[in-house]
Amino acid sequence: MSMDVDVIRKDFPIFETPANGKPLTYLDSASSSQKPRQVIDRIVRFYETENANVHRGAYQLSEMATAAYEGAREACGRWIGSPSRNIIFTRGTTESINAVRFTWANQNVGAGDEVLVTEMEHHSNLIPWQLLTQEKGATLRHLPIDDEGLLRMDLLGEYITERTKLVALPLMSNVLGTINPVAEVAAAAHAAGAKVVVDAAQAAPHIKVDVAELDCDFLAYSSHKMCGPTGAGVLYGRIELLEEMPPFMGGGEMIREVWADRATWNEVPFKFEAGTMNIAQAVGMGAAVEYLEALGEDAIRDHEVRLTKYAMGRLEETGAIIYGPKDVSKRGGVVSFNLDDVHPHDLSTIVDQHGVCIRAGHHCAQPLMRRLGVPATARASFYVYNDERDVDVLIDAMAEAKGWFA
Template sequence: MSLSNILQDFPILNQIDKNGKRLCFLDSAATSQKPETVIEAMNHYYRTINANIHRGIYQIAEEATDAYEKSRKKIQKFIHAGSASEIIFTRNTTESINLVANTWGRKNLQKGDLVILSEMEHHANLIPWQILATNQGINLEFIPVLENGLLNLTEYKRLLGLQPKIVCVSGMSNVLGTVPPIKQMAVDAHKAGALFLVDGAQMAPHMKVDVQDIDADFFAFSAHKMLGPTGIGILYGKEALLESMPPFLGGGDMISKVYLRSFTTNDLPYKFEAGTPAIAEAIGFGAAIDYLNQVGMDAISKHEMEITRYAIQKLQKVPGLKIIGPTDGFRGSAVSFTLDYAHPHDVAQILDSEFICVRAGHHCAMPLHTRFSVPATTRASFYLYNTLDEVDRLITGLEKVHHLFG
């Protein structure tokens, strides 16, 4: 993995501000930057084969359809799904989870049924189930987060004894960087008779994913966090489950036959892809998968672990700084922290004056911040294009914060 070559592949990262400082982007947990190949793949579609898919029988329509479906197959192989028909294009991780809640959930969950979540869930894997709880009277229980940022697996096993219908957990926390043992958690869930859903938004960009090895029933993730465009995501579901679920949205392409008073649904995966999809974005997603495969997910994971360990070591030496989440062991590359003398918004604003981008706030995980008795945190998150020098720039910026506020 040649970091210097990778940096040249991302046009936005070559920006220099008025003070001669290069852009230091440390907010990839929110969205990643895009390599030239992804941008050009989308441009190529619009410039040369812009046509609707699955309908036209003329040349460029067929080429557009072929490019769209090739991306689906690339994604299937990337997460080791058994079939391309198990790969459903959605708008994002949020829509993928809402799809499950509003189709499988509405059909299979009755009043009093239990859904298990965790205290570290992103709102995308919390609100859909809360809405279902309000509308259908289901119960929600939560795996606690320990003080070190890990899940309380003893309590998880106790909750499984309550006979839940489904367990829905993040494969990697966007705040804590925690990576739960989801393969074993899936085994335990299935033994208890529950399905297992993984919010893979933070997991899929940073490590190898094998949904069959995990034995996930559902796995949701987004393109924009893994070098792809915004506005497109994936729901993986086991084929038998998807076949049994009612459609999510109605309209064109998700139907086989339509009559004035009834319709029959299309085959998978089109049953869940109503209307004209995000064609250019799907093609761009395929190009992002090509880029990640070229670099290698093992190389990316190794690089991120090196960067994250270095960052944690440096951050722990900053006066008044507290890291929220695990500080050792196997973890993700998002590092959230507080300073006892400065609000996260002030921290982010001062770092921005140094052309350093970090996130400040609750990161769509308000209950998790409540768990740690903090209203907000500052989060630095790293990806394949970040360097040790950028960690040093972050520390220098925090020294400026300490000078102004400490």
């Protein structure tokens, strides 16, 4: 089944509003996606007809809110091949990764231990591990990438040692687009007795993610990059780990019984959901999953592979330097590039005059920028509402920018 972008675009009200007086060409979905009416309407309907706190009220309205919230948990689990019990709602990927830092990792990483990340981390999967290893007197190591932006799997044996307690890596790079062989890394990590945290923020909206296939211990992803609202995300955890782990934050709802000086914890996953959660946002995230399921994971991937191939070809014609794997089967629809003489910020401002939104900067990956030897890149990223016409608008706008600087 192929995708009809004209039909899909009609689902997204944002395209009805011009950008700088031009039709919106939105090429920054890797940063945050646009939202379809189905998701927006679902959130409105929740507030208008089902709104109450969840898991608390002994009245029908609260039961309806709870059913909506738990239904969303089921959908978010289904999206990554997990039962809903393993799904903890968070504010987003960053909070999910930090939750692992303050629970499992806090208990299990000590002085002299090692945490392994990669050279392509988003800051959200780097800073928590810097803070943890600094606090614990542990060592943070970085698995190198090659010049094409692929992980140096040949070095994995050197970087995973008996001291490695945790391996944290992205399933898809937000700069290079690289799709990493996570299952292979997980096998090596597990053989050494280490646990694996997967940052799936960039992958979950675009490619099939299955926690059983990846064989990871934790996995984090966000709502707002996959057609859902901001303020919602998921932490998946292996059930035996979640059972053993201490709570993340303390407060209401995460408890079973409380005395003046101590408490016992609610069952998983509620043990990790302190206070009133972002209920409507979680419901919206569930609706986003349903929207994407209706389009079909395989159709989304096929569409993006085709579009990425087209974009890389057209960008190459402009003389731009493209970062990341050349082979589109090894990458997602995130294309970082530089056009000589035109700094990414200048490019971004100039193409914006044509209604084109691209990202310019370090993409929350400063160590990776240093590895690439550039202060910044421009980045175009694609989603279900983009097609070749968007790429053409970008290319034409880039030609103008090039002309100014020539």
